[in-house]
Amino acid sequence: MPSSIPDIVISRLPVYLRALERLSHEGQEVTSSHELGKRLGISSAQIRKDLSHFGGFGKQGTGYRITYLKDQLRQVLNVERDWEVALIGAGDLGSAVARYRGFSNRGFHIACVFDSSPEKINKHLGEFVIQPLESMAAVIVERGIKIAMIAVPAESAQSVADTLIGAGVRAILNYAPINLNVPDNVHVQYIDPVIHLQRMTYYLE
């Protein structure tokens, strides 16, 4: 029963971690489930319950020491180490992702960038040299990369995903607005701004 913890619990841990990073950035050293809950719009009971799946991180009467809880959550989430991530697609979106400064202090860094269009190959993108799609599988196997971000057009996303998975990638963050079919042992997350917008327009007017 090593992994009987509900995925919905896992999905909240990074949010807790981000809030804790914010709090310590603001100079705070201790917090409580109530304070955290108020910031996040979540009940304090839920936060305590979620955390209790992994151990007793707090102290009655005083709450949680932020540095300690941060470390514990990082350990649970497996982001104490630094993960190499492959980026596929060097268009507008891919370029923005490549230049994004927010990965490095949160457990990730982009290791390589690939694109299919011949005129982009060997061009620089920030600190990276864009490599051809044909080299992708080999590079990923060689470096043992397990995480990839897909920022190619919807039409090519599935075939890129297939190649990635064949090369050993186990987690995909997909920016293309399309659902991917992947084996059970591969994880996929989606980022599609329109999905979020449409979810809100339901409530408007």
Add this chain to the structure above:
Amino acid sequence: MPSSIPDIVISRLPVYLRALERLSHEGQEVTSSHELGKRLGISSAQIRKDLSHFGGFGKQGTGYRITYLKDQLRQVLNVERDWEVALIGAGDLGSAVARYRGFSNRGFHIACVFDSSPEKINKHLGEFVIQPLESMAAVIVERGIKIAMIAVPAESAQSVADTLIGAGVRAILNYAPINLNVPDNVHVQYIDPVIHLQRMTYYLE
């Protein structure tokens, strides 16, 4: 009881709509809850249950006519009309969002772009002229804009949100990696790639 439909149901409708658009793009005219469910990794019962909140859109024996179901979902989600969206922040991320071609055929278009840094004001960004943050409230009130996307640094996100809400914005898509405090009648959605990545590393190794 106009809005007793669970938010979790609403959150799946845009995903259904996207899959239907894909199917009709592929030339298909009819689908079933089974086919849709298989594509999305969702049970067919859940799809039928979700849709049944809004009416009977299918036919026993044959399934759903795709064009019809698409239209119905667009109506439910309130994206038959076109929504004007304000974009705040013209850095790397904001620029990529501004250039993104995926909004227009799905119910949204960017109407104006704002940034705080003096050297960007009046510069062009794609088809837009970057306007100063000081004009933001006035422009949003005047145009009656209800939706905004925040792509500014975490430090300024909350104060930008406060101004937006004061100007009448009711839905915010926040790209800044920070939780926003907003009144109950304002909707917020978050896009933070690191949250998604951290959710997957839990399962790796």
Add this chain to the structure above:
DNA sequence: TAGATTGTTAATCGATTAACAATC
């Protein structure tokens, strides 16, 4: 000690699934 807050249990609440009559 008095006050505060945890971790946990039990109760509540809500969402998903299974099953099937209705019907195209």
Add this chain to the structure above:
DNA sequence: TAGATTGTTAATCGATTAACAATC
């Protein structure tokens, strides 16, 4: 008609919340 698939009900499953003893 036979086969397929819907919409819906009831049963199951799982997640959230309330409450409180333990204790800092």
